Structure formats: structure tokens, C-alpha cells
Amino acid sequence: MALDEYTEQTGGPADEIRSEFTKVGTSPDRPDGIDKVTGRARFGADAYAPGMLHGVIVRSPHAHARIVSIDTSRAEAAPGVKAVVTRADFADGQSGEDWAVMENVMAGDTALYDGHAVAALAATSLLEARDAARLIEVEYQILPHVTDVDEAMKDGAPVIREGAADNSVPAGMHPNVVRYHSSGHGDVDQGFAEADLVIEDHFVTAATHQGYIEPHACLATMGGDGRAELWCCTQGHWNVQKLCAATVGIEQSKLRVTASEIGGGFGGKTTVFVEPVALALSRKANKPVKVVMTRSEVFRASGPTASTSMDVKIGMKKDGTMTAARGVFRCQGGAFPGAPMEFTSMCAFAPYALKHVSQIGYDVMTNRPKQAAYRAPGSPMAAFAVESVVDELCNKLGLDPIEVRLKNASRMGTKASFGPTWDRIGLVETLEEAKAHPHFSAPLAPGAGRGISCGFWFNHGGETSVTMAMSEDGSAQLMVGTPDIGGSRASMALMAAEELGIPYENVRVTVADTASLGYNEVSHGSRVTYASGLATIQAARDTVRKLCARAAAKWGIDEDAVTWQDGCAVPSGPNAGDFDPLPIDRICRVMGRTGGPIVGHYEATPEGAGVSFATHIVDAEVDRETGATKVTRYTVVQDAGKAIHPTYVEGQFQGGAAQGIGWALNEEYVYGPDGRLQNAGFLDYRIPVASDLPMIDTVIVEVPNPGHPYGVRGVGETSICPPLAAIANAVSNAAGVRMRQLPMRPSRVLEALEDQD
Amino acid sequence: MSKIHVTTTVNGDATEFLCDPRETLLDVLRDRLSLTGAKEGCGTGDCGACSVTVDGRLISSCLMLAAEAEGKEIGTVEGIATGEELHPLQRKFIEHAALQCGVCTPGILVAVKNLLERDPDPTEQQVRYWLAGNLCRCTGYDKIIRAVMDAAAEMRGAA
Ligand code: FES
Ligand code: FES
Numbered sequence: 001m002a003l004d005e006y007t008e009q010t011g012g013p014a015d016e017i018r019s020e021f022t023k024v025g026t027s028p029d030r031p032d033g034i035d036k037v038t039g040r041a042r043f044g045a046d047a048y049a050p051g052m053l054h055g056v057i058v059r060s061p062h063a064h065a066r067i068v069s070i071d072t073s074r075a076e077a078a079p080g081v082k083a084v085v086t087r088a089d090f091a092d093g094q095s096g097e098d099w100a101v102m103e104n105v106m107a108g109d110t111a112l113y114d115g116h117a118v119a120a121l122a123a124t125s126l127l128e129a130r131d132a133a134r135l136i137e138v139e140y141q142i143l144p145h146v147t148d149v150d151e152a153m154k155d156g157a158p159v160i161r162e163g164a165a166d167n168s169v170p171a172g173m174h175p176n177v178v179r180y181h182s183s184g185h186g187d188v189d190q191g192f193a194e195a196d197l198v199i200e201d202h203f204v205t206a207a208t209h210q211g212y213i214e215p216h217a218c219l220a221t222m223g224g225d226g227r228a229e230l231w232c233c234t235q236g237h238w239n240v241q242k243l244c245a246a247t248v249g250i251e252q253s254k255l256r257v258t259a260s261e262i263g264g265g266f267g268g269k270t271t272v273f274v275e276p277v278a279l280a281l282s283r284k285a286n287k288p289v290k291v292v293m294t295r296s297e298v299f300r301a302s303g304p305t306a307s308t309s310m311d312v313k314i315g316m317k318k319d320g321t322m323t324a325a326r327g328v329f330r331c332q333g334g335a336f337p338g339a340p341m342e343f344t345s346m347c348a349f350a351p352y353a354l355k356h357v358s359q360i361g362y363d364v365m366t367n368r369p370k371q372a373a374y375r376a377p378g379s380p381m382a383a384f385a386v387e388s389v390v391d392e393l394c395n396k397l398g399l400d401p402i403e404v405r406l407k408n409a410s411r412m413g414t415k416a417s418f419g420p421t422w423d424r425i426g427l428v429e430t431l432e433e434a435k436a437h438p439h440f441s442a443p444l445a446p447g448a449g450r451g452i453s454c455g456f457w458f459n460h461g462g463e464t465s466v467t468m469a470m471s472e473d474g475s476a477q478l479m480v481g482t483p484d485i486g487g488s489r490a491s492m493a494l495m496a497a498e499e500l501g502i503p504y505e506n507v508r509v510t511v512a513d514t515a516s517l518g519y520n521e522v523s524h525g526s527r528v529t530y531a532s533g534l535a536t537i538q539a540a541r542d543t544v545r546k547l548c549a550r551a552a553a554k555w556g557i558d559e560d561a562v563t564w565q566d567g568c569a570v571p572s573g574p575n576a577g578d579f580d581p582l583p584i585d586r587i588c589r590v591m592g593r594t595g596g597p598i599v600g601h602y603e604a605t606p607e608g609a610g611v612s613f614a615t616h617i618v619d620a621e622v623d624r625e626t627g628a629t630k631v632t633r634y635t636v637v638q639d640a641g642k643a644i645h646p647t648y649v650e651g652q653f654q655g656g657a658a659q660g661i662g663w664a665l666n667e668e669y670v671y672g673p674d675g676r677l678q679n680a681g682f683l684d685y686r687i688p689v690a691s692d693l694p695m696i697d698t699v700i701v702e703v704p705n706p707g708h709p710y711g712v713r714g715v716g717e718t719s720i721c722p723p724l725a726a727i728a729n730a731v732s733n734a735a736g737v738r739m740r741q742l743p744m745r746p747s748r749v750l751e752a753l754e755d756q757d
Numbered sequence: 758m759s760k761i762h763v764t765t766t767v768n769g770d771a772t773e774f775l776c777d778p779r780e781t782l783l784d785v786l787r788d789r790l791s792l793t794g795a796k797e798g799c800g801t802g803d804c805g806a807c808s809v810t811v812d813g814r815l816i817s818s819c820l821m822l823a824a825e826a827e828g829k830e831i832g833t834v835e836g837i838a839t840g841e842e843l844h845p846l847q848r849k850f851i852e853h854a855a856l857q858c859g860v861c862t863p864g865i866l867v868a869v870k871n872l873l874e875r876d877p878d879p880t881e882q883q884v885r886y887w888l889a890g891n892l893c894r895c896t897g898y899d900k901i902i903r904a905v906m907d908a909a910a911e912m913r914g915a916a
Contacts, residue, residue, distance in 0.1 A: 027854070029851045029852065030851065030854070032859075033850075033851035033856075034843070034847075034851070036856055036859030036862055037834075037837075037843065037847040037850050037851060037856070037859075037862055037863075037866060038794070038834065038835065038837070038838055038843075038847065039792070039793070039794020039795070039833065039834035039835045039863045040794070041859055042793070043796065043860055045787075045793075045796070045797065046787075046793040048788075048791075125777075126784075126788075127777055127779055127780070210894075211894045212858070212860075212894055213796070213798040213804060213806055213858075213860045213861050213892055213893070213894050214796065214798065214858070214860040215797070215798070261858075261859065261860075262858060263796070263858045263859070263860025263861075264857075264858045264860060264894050264895055265858075266894070292797075294800060295798065295799040295800060295801065295803075295804075485857070485858060486857035486858060486895060487854065487857060647853075647854040647900075648854055648857075650854075650900075651854050651857055651895070651896055651897075651900060652857075654896060654897035654899045654900070655857060655894075655895045655896055655897050657897055658896070658897030658898070659894070681799065681801055681803060682798075682799050682801070682803035682804050682892060683801065683803045687892060687894060688897075688898075689888075689889040689890070689891075689892060690884070690885040690886075690888040690889055690891070690893075690898040690901070690902065691882075691885040691886045691888075691889040693885075693897060693898055693899075695899050695902070696897050696899045
């Protein structure tokens with residue numbers, strides 16, 4: 001979602017927000033449950049085709065190097081090898097993001113980071129392909145590199161690419177600064193002058209990876225006529241279709257993309273990495289080609305999130321009133337423009353009603369992999385910096401952290417830090433719930449600390465198509481275009497069943513391929529339950545209108561005189577006539593004779609986002625001998641608007657918190673002085689394991705989103721916004737020293753403790 | 758390179774295959790025997806997505822050479838249910854929503870089934886440590902732990 005896509009809420013759609021439900025709000029078993037517990041579900045790497053080859057990608061071992069020559073002759077002669085491709089085998093002439101994707105998928109003249117693809121080949125077996133890949137000889141001319149955001153902005157830093165900056169960047173900045181954002185209102189200097197205490201601090205966060213357990217995988221089949229089929233794990237197969245067409249050089253409609261089951265994405269599977277390569281290999285070999293990334297490739301070459309360097313300054317009065325806030329956010333997003341600095345800036349002070357506020361963001365390029373979206377891109381880092389300063393102000397002024405946040409909280413009608421006026425939002429409700437939660441008042445063990453943080457994320461609408469086709473027995477087939485990442489089939493089926501008045505089991509939800517449904521934007525921005533859900537409801541309502549029309553025709557009355565109740569058409573009042581309710585299955589059984597198939601549609605771009613807020617409470621213990629932190633208690637309070645399938649909503653809350661714990665305590669991309677990634681594996685890039693975590697309590701707050709017929713807000717992303725700050729505040733309070741850099745790994749905590757002594 | 762002939766038992770069925778000496782058990786299960794339930798999350802023994810049992814011992818199949826399966830009994834996620842009837846762990850995983858994307862689920866089910874065969878009454882902490890080699894990025898483990906504890910209780914009651 002781009003900055004200008006955020007539109008103010010305008011009071012929602014024509015329909016009133018529905019609040020009485022019989023199915024929505026229950027938690028039935030998911031439709032794909034059995035497939036997923038028996039091993040039957042087919043993920044990206046689980047597809048095979050007759051005559052299939054295996055593709056392997058050769059990657060740069062250098063952080064920055066000119067590609068002098070590539071000699072593929074020995075590899076081409078190796079046993080089993082059927083095709084070798086380099087950049088010359090792809091289309092050229094792309095611009096904008098298509099160009100960046102092309103360049104990232106297969107390097108042109110220059111390898112821009114350790115792990116950047118430079119060539120690929122396909123052979124009859126994976127072992128042969130791996131052996132042959134070693135025979136591809138690439139001659140590099142090594143160039144100076146930079147991987148740190150602050151270093152990359154300094155005079156004399158190696159330039160990643162001249163002319164990459166857009167015209168938002170103020171004159172005089174280093175060419176690595178490629179985009180600039182500034183927003184806010186009021187006069188911050190005046191605001192700081194009104195404060196009793198002003199704190200300004202510097203914060204740093206490391207790049208982290210989405211860490212989905214399923215590596216990128218695809219199976220491509222492309223014939224000499226340019227027609228192609230692609231099976232892949234993705235959050236958005238229409239986007240895959242578009243990007244592959246642009247990079248491989250075919251018309252979009254020639255490529256049909258089918259989304260496999262997806263083994264986690266968190267934003268990282270919204271673009272392409274191996275898919276165009278598999279297509280190019282398939283075209284050259286004239287056989288199906290499967291490409292599966294290794295875990296080390298996933299770390300080296302698929303999107304991590306941005307790393308940041310941030311300065312935040314906040315002024316507060318003795319009574320806790322915030323008088324002004326200013327933030328400068330420098331985000332490094334690898335060797336291409338796109339670090340989410342505008343979201344970092346916009347989310348930073350969103351929880352607070354501020355008279356004077358200013359935020360500035362810099363998008364900085366370095367010799368690292370192209371960043372990809374990661375769950376609420378940019379927001380968690382901003383919350384870390386801002387909420388740490390708020391905590392420090394509360395500590396210094398002796399104020400209660402929840403009372404201070406309540407006092408300054410954004411509410412309906414206040415002007416947001418980034419411009420619009422808030423419609424109905426639930427921040428205050430999450431704070432009140434957090435205050436009332438037993439966790440907040442529970443006594444702390446000696447040596448433990450407690451941290452609080454709020455967090456904010458937009459939620460995105462985006463282009464959406466949904467089709468609902470009725471079967472003759474009155475059951476419904478719903479075709480959606482948004483891959484099911486975390487149980488969304490269940491939510492869609494619940495909403496469809498609710499509208500149609502039929503049992504949940506009678507709705508079959510299919511994730512359609514790109515040839516079977518209109519365009520759908522990727523599953524991101526927490527948009528699935530919100531936008532696909534809204535589309536499902538509208539498609540069901542369209543179906544109901546058609547069902548009512550059939551009843552009206554049968555009864556010989558006006559269509560307007562028929563309404564829909566509990567799965568039956570009924571006359572809308574005494575004047576409409578006296579007819580027995582006509583159940584859905586009886587209407588559908590005869591549909592062939594009464595006008596043909598009954599199919600409901602929705603194709604549109606839902607406007608207006610269901611923004612959401614959360615408040616997290618964390619207890620942590622710090623081992624003063626080792627510097628190790630243990631999270632001992634965790635509570636997530638978040639506004640879901642309306643929880644369609646509450647158990648999966650809880651799951652989203654818990655998953656976001658767990659990823660946040662990893663980000664706060666352990667996870668980081670570690671680069672050596674040679675610019676190579678030092679920890680490209682799960683052993684050294686340590687994500688939380690079961691024994692690291694406590695149970696994660698959840699409280700679902702429901703303040704309806706005025707922009708959705710059921711009041712739904714997206715829930716998937718907001719849950720990762722508060723944890724970094726909440727944990728940092730808990731650790732700082734436990735250790736008695738302010739932690740300003742993530743991750744708070746044991747060595748870093750120990751250093752902080754030693755500096756304190 | 759010449760292939761090795763291996764005779765083994767998979768989920769109770771006598772099975773033979775030919776493999777390259779360098780192929781792992783995971784490669785053969787997936788690519789030669791069409792048992793794609795076990796997943797490759799890392800290939801280096803760090804994620805547990807490829808968990809299977811070999812003669813009743815829980816292992817990472819990405820770390821075992823397929824040739825070593827000669828004469829062994831292999832158990833995979835495909836063998837957990839009895840025909841149509843789900844194992845209590847499978848039922849409880851669905852009921853508790855202990856999976857989101859579900860890619861870790863086969864490995865986790867194989868692992869916890871193996872745990873409950875050793876110890877039908879584990880504590881929460883024992884379950885957490887037993888599962889420390891099985892990464893799940895989606896759930897935060899909360900619902901997985903609850904599903905395991907609930908299934909264990911049910912299985913003890915049924916026994
Ligand atoms: S694939 Fe075997 S442990 Fe990860
Ligand atoms: S459910 Fe996705 S990794 Fe566990």
C-alpha cells in the first residue's frame with residue numbers, strides 16, 4: 001500500500017453494520033483441516049510433473065561486484081543439464097518496480113548483495129543440477145560495499161546506484177538516499193518549550209526475516225508458443241502473473257498462475273524470486289522446471305525487513321500531557337528503493353493526539369537483499385523507538401504508563417499524526433481492557449520488569465473479485481483470489497453461510513487461479529478478512545438478490561416484495577401476498593428452468609481501511625549473570641472490529657507477539673566486514689522455539705470498523721507492532737538500564753549492565 | 758553414479774526403492790515414494806518440518822541418508838490416522854486451531870505422537886522442550902501446546 005492510498009474513512013458502506021449473527025463469531029473446524037493434519041495438503045514444493053527438471057540458482061558470494069563474464073560452457077556439457085540461463089534470457093526494457101524485480105531476480109551488470117542471483121540451470125535431477133552449478137564460472141570485479149544504514153548515508157560511502165533517488169529527496173543528500181517523507185502538523189519547537197520534560201534518544205533495530213518455514217518454491221511449465229503454467233507458494237498470484245510476464249516477456253494472459261497451499265508468508269511472499277527463473281529455464285528446456293530455495297537462499301536472497309536508525313524526541317508535562325513529538329526514521333531496504341519509511345513515519349505517533357508533531361523518513365539503499373514486506377512493514381520499529389521514550393518519560397515523571405497513554409490517546413475526531421481525522425477507533429478500549437486485566441496488576445517477581453506498549457496499523461482494502469456459484473442442492477461454491485495463509489477459508493465460509501442462511505459446511509471455499517477469477521491484489525495489509533470478506537458478503541448479497549428474484553417470479557410478485565430469512569425467500573409483508581417460505585435448495589433445484597445458473601459476484605476496490613490498535617503487556621526476567629532474557633508472561637489486547645472466527649483471531653494475536661519476541665530478543669541479520677551474511681540458517685538466525693515462550697493471553701476488543709458491513713478490521717499485522725517496545729520496556733525496567741538497540745541479545749544486555757555498574 | 762537398492766517398511770507397508778548414495782531419506786520419501794507430508798524447511802536439522810520416526814526413534818529425515826533406511830521401519834505423518842479415523846492429536850490440532858499455515862504441522866504431529874508414546878502424561882514444560890526442535894512461525898506455540906495437552910488427557914482417559 002502506498003502512502004497516497006490511505007483514504008479517510010467516510011462512514012462506511014450503504015448498509016448498516018450488522019451486529020446480530022448466528023454463525024459469525026463461532027469457531028468451527030477449518031475446511032482444510034484434515035488435509036493439513038494428514039500430510040495431504042499440497043504446498044509449493046509438493047508439485048511434480050512428468051519429465052520435470054530441477055532448477056538451481058548460482059548466487060554472488062560478494063556484497064558488491066561487477067560481473068565481468070559468465071562462462072556456462074562446462075555446466076552446459078555436464079550430465080543431465082538441459083538449460084542454463086543468465087540475464088540475457090530475460091526480457092529487458094522494464095521500468096519502475098518491474099525493473100527492480102527483474103534486477104533482483106537475476107543480476108544485470110552488477111551483483112548488488114551477497115546472494116544475488118547471477119545465473120541458473122536445470123537438470124534432470126537435483127543432485128546433477130547442484131553439481132553442474134559449481135561449473136558455472138563467474139568472473140567478478142569486486143567493488144566497495146556498505147551494509148549499514150548510517151554508514152550508507154555518509155559522505156564517501158560507496159554508491160549502490162547513481163540516479164536511483166526520486167525527486168522527493170532534498171538536494172545535497174548522498175545518492176544512496178532514494179526517497180524522503182515528511183509529515184506532521186503544528187510547531188514542534190513551541191510544543192517542546194511547553195513541556196516539563198523532554199527526552200530525545202537514538203534507537204537502532206536490526207533487519208529480521210519473516211522466517212516462514214516453507215521456502216519459496218514453484219513449478220513452471222512453458223511451451224514454445226509462450227503459453228505457461230505456474231504453480232507456486234505466494235500471497236498473491238495475480239501479482240506473480242504480472243511480475244513474471246514483465247520479466248519473462250510474455251502477455252499476462254498467457255500465464256496461468258495457481259497458488260499452492262502456502263507455508264507462511266507474513267508479507268515475504270508478495271513478490272517473486274524464483275518464479276521467473278523457473279519460467280525462463282522451462283522455456284529454454286521445453287520441459288517443466290521446479291525450483292525450490294534452500295533455507296540459506298531464503299535468508300540471503302528473499303526479503304528481510306528493513307533495518308533502522310531512529311531519533312525520537314517527545315515532550316511531556318508533569319501531569320502526563322504530551323506536548324510535542326518529533327521522529328527521524330532512517331530505513332535501509334537493501335539494494336533497491338522501497339524501505340517502508342513512510343509507514344514507519346506515519347505509524348510512529350499514530351496512537352497519540354498531538355498538537356505538534358513532525359516525522360521524517362529516509363529510504364536508504366545498501367548492499368543487502370531487497371527488503372520485502374514483513375507484517376505491518378515499518379510500524380514495529382517506530383513503536384519501539386516512540387514507546388520506549390514514552391516509557392522513560394513515565395518513569396522519570398513517576399506516572400502510570402497506561403494512564404499516560406489514555407490521557408493522550410487518539411480517539412474518534414482527533415487529527416492523526418499523519419493527517420486524516422480518526423473515525424471510530426478502539427485504542428482507548430484496548431488500554432482500558434489492559435488496565436483491567438489481572439496481568440497489569442499482578443505482583444512482579446523480584447528482578448522482573450513489566451513493559452507496556454501500544455501499536456498501530458492501517459489495514460488495506462485493495463482490488464478484489466469474488467464469485468459465488470450456487471449448486472442445485474442449495475450449497476454454495478465460493479471462489480476467492482486471496483490465498484489462505486492462516487485459516488481465511490473458514491472466515492469466508494462463515495460470512496457466506498451467515499448471509500445465505502445455510503450451514504457453514506455447505507459452503508466450499510476455493511482459492512481460484514488467475515484464469516478463473518478477476519484480479520485480486522495480494523494477501524497483505526491484513527486485507528483478507530477485511531476486503532475478501534467484504535467482497536464475500538457482497539457476492540452473497542448479490543446471490544440472495546437473484547434467489548429472491550426467482551421466488552418473486554414464481555409467486556408473480558415484485559422482486560422488492562421478497563426478502564431473505566434463514567435460508568428462505570419470504571414475502572416481505574402482508575401486502576406482498578401469502579406464500580410459504582421458499583427454501584434455498586428448492587430455488588436452486590429448478591434454477592435451470594427458471595432462468596439458468598445463479599451466480600453472485602463482487603468486483604471492486606473497497607475503499608477506506610479498518611485501522612486497528614493494540615496494547616500489549618509483557619513481563620520479562622533478565623539473568624544478570626548471562627544477560628539472557630526470559631519472557632514470563634504476555635498479554636495481547638487488540639481491537640479486531642469484529643472477530644469472524646475468534647480462535648483464528650487469537651492465533652493471529654499470538655503469532656504476531658511471538659514474532660515480535662524473536663525480533664526483540666534474538667533475530668538479526670549479521671553481516672561481516674566482507675559484506676557477507678554470517679548467519680543464513682535457523683541455527684544461527686534463531687527464531688523463538690516452544691521452550692522460549694510462555695502461553696500468550698489474548699483479549700479481543702470489538703469496536704466495529706465503520707467501513708465494513710460486519711465491522712471487521714484486519715487483525716494479522718497490528719499484533720506485531722507493540723511487542724518490540726513492550727519487551728524493551730520490560731527488559732529496561734528489569735535491568736534498570738534503557739535498552740535502545742535490538743535485538744536485546746544476551747551479550748548486548750550484559751554490556752548494558754556492565755556500563756551501568 | 759550407480760544407485761543403491763533399499764528394502765524398508767514405511768507406515769507398515771513393505772517398500773523398496775533405488776536411490777543415489779547422496780540422497781537423504783527426506784528426498785526419497787518425497788521425490789521417490791510420493792510421501793510429501795514431511796517438508797523440507799531447512800535441510801540442516803534445524804526446523805523439524807521433516808520429522809519422521811525410524812524404528813520408533815524421532816529423527817530429522819533431512820539428516821539421514823536414504824541408504825541407511827535398509828531394514829528399518831519408517832513412520833511418517835501419512836501413517837498417523839487409521840484409515841478415515843484421525844488420531845486424537847490430529848483431531849485436537851484442528852479443534853484447537855493449532856495450525857495456521859500448517860507447514861510445520863506434519864513434523865510436529867510426528868514429534869508429539871512419539872512423545873506421548875514414551876510419556877502419556879507430560880507436563881507443559883516437557884512438551885515445550887520436546888518440541889524445541891520443531892519450529893512454528895505462525896502460532897506462537899500456545900495453541901499447539903494446548904492441543905497436545907488436551908489430546909494426551911483424552912488418550913489417557915481412553916486407555
Ligand atoms: S528440513 Fe529437516 S530439520 Fe529442517
Ligand atoms: S502453522 Fe505455520 S509454521 Fe506452524
